[in-house]
Amino acid sequence: MKYIEDFRNARHAKAFAEKIRQVADTGRNYRLMEFCGGHTHAIARYGLEDLLPDNVRMIHGPGCPVCVLPMGRIDNAIALAQDHDVILCTYADMMRVPGSHRTSLIKARSEGADVRMVYSPQDVLKIAEDTPDKQVVFFAIGFETTTPPTALLVNEIRARGLTNLSIFCNHVLTPSAMRGILAGDVQIDGFVGPSHVSTIIGAEPYEEFAGPDGRPVVIAGFEPLDVLQAIMMLIEKINRNETGVDVQYTRAVKPKGNERAIALMEEVFELRDTFEWRGLGFLEKSALKLKEAYADLDAEKRFNVPAISASDNPACECPSILRGQKHPVDCKLFGTICTPDNPMGSCMVSSEGACAAHWTYGRFREPKKAIA
Amino acid sequence: MKTKRPKLDLKNGRVELTYGGGGRAMSQLIDELFRPAFSNTLLDELADYAGFPGGKRMVMATDGHVISPLFFPGGDIGCLSVHGTVNDVAMSGAKPLYLSASFILEEGFPLGDLHRIVTSMAEAAKAAGVSIVTGDTKVVERGKGDGVFITTTGIGVVEHDTPLGAGEIRSGDKIIVSGTIGDHGVAVMSKREGLSFGTDIQSDTAALHELTALAIETAPGLRVMRDPTRGGVAATLNELAEASGLGVRLDEASLPIRPEVNGACELLGLDPLNVANEGKLIAICSAEDADKLLATMRAHPLGKNAAMIGEMADDPHHFVQMTTSLGGNRIVDWLSGEQLPRIC
Numbered sequence: 049m050k051y052i053e054d055f056r057n058a059r060h061a062k063a064f065a066e067k068i069r070q071v072a073d074t075g076r077n078y079r080l081m082e083f084c085g086g087h088t089h090a091i092a093r094y095g096l097e098d099l100l101p102d103n104v105r106m107i108h109g110p111g112c113p114v115c116v117l118p119m120g121r122i123d124n125a126i127a128l129a130q131d132h133d134v135i136l137c138t139y140a141d142m143m144r145v146p147g148s149h150r151t152s153l154i155k156a157r158s159e160g161a162d163v164r165m166v167y168s169p170q171d172v173l174k175i176a177e178d179t180p181d182k183q184v185v186f187f188a189i190g191f192e193t194t195t196p197p198t199a200l201l202v203n204e205i206r207a208r209g210l211t212n213l214s215i216f217c218n219h220v221l222t223p224s225a226m227r228g229i230l231a232g233d234v235q236i237d238g239f240v241g242p243s244h245v246s247t248i249i250g251a252e253p254y255e256e257f258a259g260p261d262g263r264p265v266v267i268a269g270f271e272p273l274d275v276l277q278a279i280m281m282l283i284e285k286i287n288r289n290e291t292g293v294d295v296q297y298t299r300a301v302k303p304k305g306n307e308r309a310i311a312l313m314e315e316v317f318e319l320r321d322t323f324e325w326r327g328l329g330f331l332e333k334s335a336l337k338l339k340e341a342y343a344d345l346d347a348e349k350r351f352n353v354p355a356i357s358a359s360d361n362p363a364c365e366c367p368s369i370l371r372g373q374k375h376p377v378d379c380k381l382f383g384t385i386c387t388p389d390n391p392m393g394s395c396m397v398s399s400e401g402a403c404a405a406h407w408t409y410g411r412f413r414e415p416k417k418a419i420a
Numbered sequence: 421m422k423t424k425r426p427k428l429d430l431k432n433g434r435v436e437l438t439y440g441g442g443g444r445a446m447s448q449l450i451d452e453l454f455r456p457a458f459s460n461t462l463l464d465e466l467a468d469y470a471g472f473p474g475g476k477r478m479v480m481a482t483d484g485h486v487i488s489p490l491f492f493p494g495g496d497i498g499c500l501s502v503h504g505t506v507n508d509v510a511m512s513g514a515k516p517l518y519l520s521a522s523f524i525l526e527e528g529f530p531l532g533d534l535h536r537i538v539t540s541m542a543e544a545a546k547a548a549g550v551s552i553v554t555g556d557t558k559v560v561e562r563g564k565g566d567g568v569f570i571t572t573t574g575i576g577v578v579e580h581d582t583p584l585g586a587g588e589i590r591s592g593d594k595i596i597v598s599g600t601i602g603d604h605g606v607a608v609m610s611k612r613e614g615l616s617f618g619t620d621i622q623s624d625t626a627a628l629h630e631l632t633a634l635a636i637e638t639a640p641g642l643r644v645m646r647d648p649t650r651g652g653v654a655a656t657l658n659e660l661a662e663a664s665g666l667g668v669r670l671d672e673a674s675l676p677i678r679p680e681v682n683g684a685c686e687l688l689g690l691d692p693l694n695v696a697n698e699g700k701l702i703a704i705c706s707a708e709d710a711d712k713l714l715a716t717m718r719a720h721p722l723g724k725n726a727a728m729i730g731e732m733a734d735d736p737h738h739f740v741q742m743t744t745s746l747g748g749n750r751i752v753d754w755l756s757g758e759q760l761p762r763i764c
């Protein structure tokens with residue numbers, strides 16, 4: 049564990065904090081969005097906001113795939129488990145997320161539905177092979193990091209000739225979400241870019257934010273010192289009026305990413321025309337579905353899964369929070385009826401969402417004023 | 421900020437796994453169902469034990485054990501069911517004397533395993549100086565239980581006059597933990613299917629009655645002792661903050677955590693402060709007596725890694741707040757309903 053400790057050294061943190069203070073121009077404000085829930089977690093878990101000067105404000109991004117999945121898709125999954133008598137397999141984070149009727153997969157399970165928590169698609173294969181008389185559905189979610197394992201699963205289903213296993217695909221794309229956030233009136237000066245996602249897709253896909261309306265991106269590792277260093281790099285880039293992509297996380301991110309994983313995804317998946325994101329609405333070309341050649345493994349087709357649109361509580365401020373216009377405490381529901389035990393909107397769903405992180409780790413702190 | 425959590429649906433709701441998680445969902449179940457139904461002055465103090473009058477002051481505690489797997493590195497459900505209740509009694513400052521044991525066995529459970537479990541219970545009881553004086557056994561059909569569930573109830577007697585309880589805590593009091601945090605939870609989780617990772621962490625399951633007796637003897641300024649089991653140190657400190665009307669200030673750099681436990685928690689996405697312990701206690705003590713108490717604990721084998729981890733402070737919000745290893749601050753919250761494996 050020596051390795052981990054190296055990235056969490058208090059002295060190094062102080063040195064970075066000092067440098068950030070030196071490079072940040074006191075005559076202006078910096079509104080920086082960390083896109084990834086992992087970064088939000090590191091910032092909150094280590095109290096990094098306390099190390100930043102007042103004119104540097106972190107805006108927490110859409111967090112994690114669990115947060116951005118619209119309730120209608122969760123309703124679909126619950127219906128699959130309850131009405132179609134399938135074994136529904138999913139990752140643990142998905143179990144508690146409420147759908148539109150305040151119900152969740154964990155509740156559905158306590159009412160008798162067969163919902164299984166899995167750690168990897170390998171577990172799903174085993175369940176399908178052990179129960180040949182039952183239909184098994186994998187509730188696949190995630191950004192580009194969990195997509196290649198699902199693609200491998202699809203290949204395995206074919207190779208083993210399994211007819212009782214299908215995929216309910218909800219894989220989504222990070223750059224599209226960043227594009228979605230930047231549409232409209234946004235108050236974000238730059239992005240701390242995703243770490244794990246970027247190890248797969250590389251740095252190049254973010255080049256689309258390099259144009260005149262773009263924002264600078266610095267791809268950062270998940271360790272707290274990575275995040276501090278990336279913030280410093282981002283501030284310097286903003287000072288130079290630069291857009292485009294830099295990589296802090298050079299120990300793992302290559303410009304073109306993991307080319308084998310990308311090829312695997314391209315073989316199995318294709319873009320959906322549009323897909324709903326919780327908190328961001330419908331975003332064009334922002335999600336994946338199985339290619340026509342694999343249509344028979346698509347649970348949406350096998351079970352005629354309907355499109356359900358279910359909206360969040362109208363008082364939920366997630367859309368403005370995700371665009372940097374508001375802070376969680378600006379929401380009337382924050383901490384009163386909306387808490388991590390009882391989330392009303394996407395930002396409260398997982399510990400990595402903006403509202404949940406502020407509630408769980410930061411609610412003792414006066415929020416930095418929403419910077420105009 | 422008061423949270424308005426929807427009330428339990430006592431008509432159509434069902435038992436969910438989160439109700440056993442040691443988080444807010446569990447305390448809601450207690451507050452809305454058990455407490456109103458069973459309410460009496462002893463129960464309403466809501467400690468893990470109840471003291472009641474009778475000759476000397478007596479103390480009683482009960483604890484159900486549903487751990488999976490039944491055998492784990494460093495222990496098994498047998499010794500755990502003794503330690504758990506002995507510790508609940510001991511935290512009150514009482515000397516544990518007698519235990520009852522109630523077994524729910526699943527049809528088909530191997531008797532050899534039951535024998536191992538019972539032997540381990542007997543050894544643990546002997547070592548802790550308690551007698552198992554009454555018991556009960558029920559068997560449920562195959563598939564309706566998970567091998568063995570054991571409930572133990574313990575009785576002890578209080579032989580000292582130090583008033584103990586959250587109400588005794590004052591701002592400025594010091595917080596001591598008797599050793600490394602999170603060992604039990606990680607040891608158990610390391611053996612669960614799908615979570616296997618290479619570690620040889622042992623559960624810390626142990627009877628703490630000697631340590632509690634020593635604490636009472638050496639520190640007149642001792643305010644309260646608790647064993648941070650389910651929900652970990654975080655849950656215990658949040659309970660104490662609320663019950664005392666104060667806040668807690670922790671210093672992350674002083675937390676005793678084994679590097680292997682830290683590493684495993686990293687992998688599992690857990691915070692060691694939320695992970696269960698079965699052989700550790702948290703003592704809150706006046707600032708004057710704190711060094712003495714710490715030295716006494718460190719001199720005992722079960723307290724050799726004891727550490728002073730923070731102090732109590734005035735705080736209208738009753739927050740448990742921590743200065744992180746990097747010098748920032750954060751809240752240390754209850755675990756919110758997350759589903760963890762059965763660990764006690």
Ligand code: SF4
Binds near residue numbers: 369382386387391396
């Ligand atoms: S507190 Fe809840 S309802 Fe309000 S913005 Fe955050 S997630 Fe939405």
